[in-house]
Amino acid sequence: MLNKKIGIVGVGNVGSSLAYSIATNSLCDEVLLKDIRDDFIQALSLDITQASINTNSKTKVKACIKNEDFNSCDIVVITAGIARKPNMSREDLLFTNAKIMNSILDDILPINPNAIFIIVSNPLDAMVYSALQKSKLSRNRVFGMAGALDSARFKYYISQKLNFDYTKIDAIVIGSHSNSMLPLIKRVKVDDKNLVDILNQKELDEILENTKNGGAKIVELLKTGSAYFAPAFNTYLMCKAILNDEKEIFSCSVKLEGEYGYKDISIGVPVILGKNGIDKILELTLDNEEKDLFEKSIQTVKSSINILNK
Numbered sequence: 001m002l003n004k005k006i007g008i009v010g011v012g013n014v015g016s017s018l019a020y021s022i023a024t025n026s027l028c029d030e031v032l033l034k035d036i037r038d039d040f041i042q043a044l045s046l047d048i049t050q051a052s053i054n055t056n057s058k059t060k061v062k063a064c065i066k067n068e069d070f071n072s073c074d075i076v077v078i079t080a081g082i083a084r085k086p087n088m089s090r091e092d093l094l095f096t097n098a099k100i101m102n103s104i105l106d107d108i109l110p111i112n113p114n115a116i117f118i119i120v121s122n123p124l125d126a127m128v129y130s131a132l133q134k135s136k137l138s139r140n141r142v143f144g145m146a147g148a149l150d151s152a153r154f155k156y157y158i159s160q161k162l163n164f165d166y167t168k169i170d171a172i173v174i175g176s177h178s179n180s181m182l183p184l185i186k187r188v189k190v191d192d193k194n195l196v197d198i199l200n201q202k203e204l205d206e207i208l209e210n211t212k213n214g215g216a217k218i219v220e221l222l223k224t225g226s227a228y229f230a231p232a233f234n235t236y237l238m239c240k241a242i243l244n245d246e247k248e249i250f251s252c253s254v255k256l257e258g259e260y261g262y263k264d265i266s267i268g269v270p271v272i273l274g275k276n277g278i279d280k281i282l283e284l285t286l287d288n289e290e291k292d293l294f295e296k297s298i299q300t301v302k303s304s305i306n307i308l309n310k
């Protein structure tokens with residue numbers, strides 16, 4: 001897909017892995033890197049370009065010299081901010097990352113109010129809400145990556161438990177990107193069979209716990225930060241779906257305006273992604289137990305938004 005440009009703001013672990021995936025897969029014409037570390041992004045633009053040379057990639061990787069370079073970006077991914085360390089929750093990042101997000105939007109929005117903004121910084125759902133409030137852009141152009149990652153982890157833990165090919169597993173996580181996320185276990189299909197008919201309750205509970213703690217487990221092991229390859233690759237897939245107008249289904253954090261019975265809140269639900277960003281929000285029919293868990297998820301996001309708005 002040429003004549004398309006993606007800007008990445010915050011080129012640390014997630015941002016640089018995303019730039020690498022985009023460039024080595026020749027997803028677009030240009031990737032623009034912006035960070036507060038100028039020499040670092042110069043180095044990365046050289047390194048990632050040199051990595052993609054032998055893939056015959058058409059993607060140019062450039063370090064942003066002036067904010068005006070963002071004026072022609074079709075997509076801007078915001079991965080700037082601090083990552084959590086062991087014994088921290090994502091919510092502990094709230095104030096620092098909201099401040100960083102606001103300063104980035106102050107820089108980019110006047111130059112390019114027409115891009116699609118994909119938010120990655122944590123706590124994800126509150127950051128999406130905050131970016132929407134600040135930008136006043138429509139919700140189909142400001143949304144967040146998390147549900148795709150959580151759904152990949154859900155599939156991973158199901159496949160581990162069953163020792164079964166994960167390509168034959170259909171599973172999705174909705175709700176907040178927090179401990180109160182909602183892996184929809186009753187809907188999981190394994191080769192067209194219901195997972196709940198295959199495993200006992202203890203085994204199902206283990207999968208749920210592992211999925212919810214998927215990010216924290218990596219944080220505990222890494223000690224210096226959080227996961228980046230899987231977050232970056234899922235963001236890459238979202239960019240690809242948009243630039244290629246794939247109309248693919250992803251679980252994304254999006255502002256609800258009545259869907260699922262909620263308004264004025266950003267949270268993970270399945271959506272269709274295409275060239276205009278969010279093409280459609282899909283409304284699953286939740287049973288009473290799922291509705292209660294979704295409400296808990298909503299409350300987690302609301303409490304972060306309320307803290308920010310105080």
Ligand SMILES: NC(=O)C1=CN([C@@H]2O[C@H](COP(=O)(O)OP(=O)(O)OC[C@H]3O[C@@H](n4cnc5c(N)ncnc54)[C@H](O)[C@@H]3O)[C@@H](O)[C@H]2O)C=CC1
Nearest residue numbers: 010011012013014035036080081082083120121122146231
């Ligand atoms: N939504 C999700 O599923 C996931 C979210 N995350 C979040 O993504 C964020 C980034 O994570 P990592 O890449 O691992 O962190 P990192 O620390 O490796 O990179 C963050 C980068 O942001 C840059 N930065 C800080 N302030 C900036 C500003 N004002 N303008 C431009 N750049 C700025 C830093 O210099 C650094 O290069 C964190 O908030 C993390 O919690 C990480 C993984 C998954």
Ligand SMILES: O=C([O-])CC(=O)C(=O)O
Nearest residue numbers: 084090122215216226227
């Ligand atoms: O765990 C973290 O802090 C980073 C993240 O959101 C994830 O990997 O799911």
